Amino acid sequence: MEQKRRGVRLVLFPCPLQGHINPMLQLASILHSKGFSITIVHTCFNSPNSSNYPDFTFIPIPDGVSDDKSVLSDGITFLSFFNVNCAVPLRDCLIRLLSDATNIVAEAVAEHIPCLISDSLMHFTQGVADSLKLPRLVLQTSSVVSSLAFAAFPVLRQKGYLPISDSQLETPLTELPPLKVKDLPVFHTHDVDIMCQFMESFVNQVKASSGIIVNTFHHLEQPALAAHGKEFPIPVFTIGPFHKVFPASSSSLLTQDRSCIAWLDTQAPKSVIYVSFGSLASMDKAEFVEMAWGLANCNSPFLWVVRSDLVHGSKRIEPFWPDGFLEMISGKGCIVKWAPQQEVLAHPAVGGFWTHNGWNSTLESICEGVPMLCRPCFGDQKVNARYVSHVWRVGLQLENKLERGEIERSIRRLMFEKEGEEMRERVSS
Numbered sequence: 001m002e003q004k005r006r007g008v009r010l011v012l013f014p015c016p017l018q019g020h021i022n023p024m025l026q027l028a029s030i031l032h033s034k035g036f037s038i039t040i041v042h043t044c045f046n047s048p049n050s051s052n053y054p055d056f057t058f059i060p061i062p063d064g065v066s067d068d069k070s071v072l073s074d075g076i077t078f079l080s081f082f083n084v085n086c087a088v089p090l091r092d093c094l095i096r097l098l099s100d101a102t103n104i105v106a107e108a109v110a111e112h113i114p115c116l117i118s119d120s121l122m123h124f125t126q127g128v129a130d131s132l133k134l135p136r137l138v139l140q141t142s143s144v145v146s147s148l149a150f151a152a153f154p155v156l157r158q159k160g161y162l163p164i165s166d167s168q169l170e171t172p173l174t175e176l177p178p179l180k181v182k183d184l185p186v187f188h189t190h191d192v193d194i195m196c197q198f199m200e201s202f203v204n205q206v207k208a209s210s211g212i213i214v215n216t217f218h219h220l221e222q223p224a225l226a227a228h229g230k231e232f233p234i235p236v237f238t239i240g241p242f243h244k245v246f247p248a249s250s251s252s253l254l255t256q257d258r259s260c261i262a263w264l265d266t267q268a269p270k271s272v273i274y275v276s277f278g279s280l281a282s283m284d285k286a287e288f289v290e291m292a293w294g295l296a297n298c299n300s301p302f303l304w305v306v307r308s309d310l311v312h313g314s315k316r317i318e319p320f321w322p323d324g325f326l327e328m329i330s331g332k333g334c335i336v337k338w339a340p341q342q343e344v345l346a347h348p349a350v351g352g353f354w355t356h357n358g359w360n361s362t363l364e365s366i367c368e369g370v371p372m373l374c375r376p377c378f379g380d381q382k383v384n385a386r387y388v389s390h391v392w393r394v395g396l397q398l399e400n401k402l403e404r405g406e407i408e409r410s411i412r413r414l415m416f417e418k419e420g421e422e423m424r425e426r427v428s429s
């Protein structure tokens with residue numbers, strides 16, 4: 001039954017990355033189901049597919065991305081670019097929306113806009129909202145534990161842990177147990193000052209907001225919430241996991257290849273290891289080759305998502321397969337460019353997930369009771385992986401240089417041995 005409309009329109013602004021667009025549109029769907037009208041203001045870069053959301057209004061704003069995409073080369077440069085370039089267009093757009101809302105009120109069809117909801121990484125939106133006296137709520141698409149690590153950057157820098165040096169990688173962080181220095185959520189960037197400045201701005205602007213909506217759930221992150229409340233003394237709403245209410249398939253930027261579901265249907269229960277590094281993480285060619293042979297040599301059938309940009313520096317549409325690999329995996333491996341991940345993880349044939357521990361992937365795996373092999377690449381993935389392996393104990397981490405023998409052994413531990421079985425029991429409970 002259609003929920004009674006409330007006469008309240010919520011304006012949401014996502015960060016233009018797959019792992020951020022998914023939870024923002026899921027949150028929008030949840031709010032719509034509660035009777036709110038929804039406007040999504042978005043960049044032209046990575047714009048969501050509006051045809052999948054006929055009830056929402058979508059407004060693109062100019063973002064300054066040209067054919068030269070070099071500004072989007074590393075994570076911090078990417079985020080800084082949008083934080084600078086979207087400020088004026090977003091403000092203009094909000095002024096128009098607020099004035100339209102006022103005019104409509106005059107015609108007695110009230111649709112009040114009470115606040116802006118924006119991604120925490122789009123920190124410039126606090127200044128824009130303040131300038132219009134519009135309260136701003138933040139959507140945090142990462143874990144509570146990772147936000148504590150981000151907030152600790154200034155102290156950790158003062159103590160000499162940043163930039164990270166090889167000699168300190170294994171040093172335990174007494175401020176953030178059980179994290180070690182190597183688990184700090186840093187991004188690949190050429191300039192650590194710029195990274196720390198970015199972190200400080202985004203944390204400060206979260207603190208300046210009217211409240212934080214976090215895509216997590218209380219039962220999982222409850223112990224960290226007390227510390228979080230001290231660090232961020234504003235209302236926090238842990239109302240996730242969103243994907244259990246609305247799936248991510250409608251907001252997928254890439255077409256999901258559903259042929260892998262038919263392949264999974266032919267496999268034995270809990271026999272398949274699903275392998276995916278999300279939408280951004282990449283590796284060098286040597287690591288890719290080790291990964292390929294590790295999977296070919298292990299005793300589990302596997303479903304592997306190989307994006308065209310999974311190997312960095314490679315512009316090839318088809319990956320560079322090692323000689324003899326495709327022949328060897330025939331019948332045992334299924335390879336796709338992009339999968340319907342939630343459906344894959346919920347499939348009875350899937351017994352393990354080799355993941356980069358993006359927060360959406362981590363939540364999706366936990367919710368389907370699938371234990372993980374963790375190989376984080378950057379940012380909050382590192383914190384999530386440490387918690388998955390050492391606190392929630394629902395996965396094990398590949399911590400060394402990728403090597404086919406270790407990959408094979410780790411998959412065996414996860415899929416066939418007692419410790420993997422215990423993780424499966426814990427994650428299912």
Ligand code: UDP
Pocket residue numbers: 017018019020022248252256276277278279280281305337338339340341342357358359360361362364
């Ligand atoms: N995803 C997908 N198909 C794939 C791989 C990933 O639909 O083949 C989805 C996945 O379900 C998740 C999102 O893409 O919702 C990735 O977000 P995550 O936070 O895990 O990683 P990111 O891409 O941000 O690194």
